Amino acid sequence: MGDEFYEIDGDRCTKCIGHYDAPTCQQVCPIDNTIIVDPQRTESNEHLWDKFVGLHPAG
Ligand code: SF4
Structure with a gap:
């Protein structure tokens, strides 16, 4: 609600x-269908896991 998003x-x-x-x-947002998947960004669970490891290299 407003200019900030x-x-x-x-x-x-x-x-x-x-x-x-x-x-x-998505679970905590009170408004349905506001946080949607980017159709240009399809990532497998394996890729997402690799991204997670890359973002948290110390474990
Ligand atoms: S990691 Fe992605 S899906 Fe999880 S809370 Fe953050 S923005 Fe949402």
């Missing part, structure tokens, strides 16, 4: 793989 950085989003069983932002 947030954009998810797809290079840092793992769809919560490595942290939770499902995308947490």
Whole structure:
């Protein structure tokens, strides 16, 4: 509601793989269908896991 909005950085989003069983932002957002998957960015779970490991190299 307003001029300010947030954009998810797809290079840092793992769809919560490595942290939770499902995308947490979608679960906690009170408005349905506001956080949607970018159709240009189709990533396998294996790729998302590799991204997670790359973002958290110390373990
Ligand atoms: S909460 Fe999970 S699914 Fe949502 S932007 Fe963050 S990493 Fe991605």
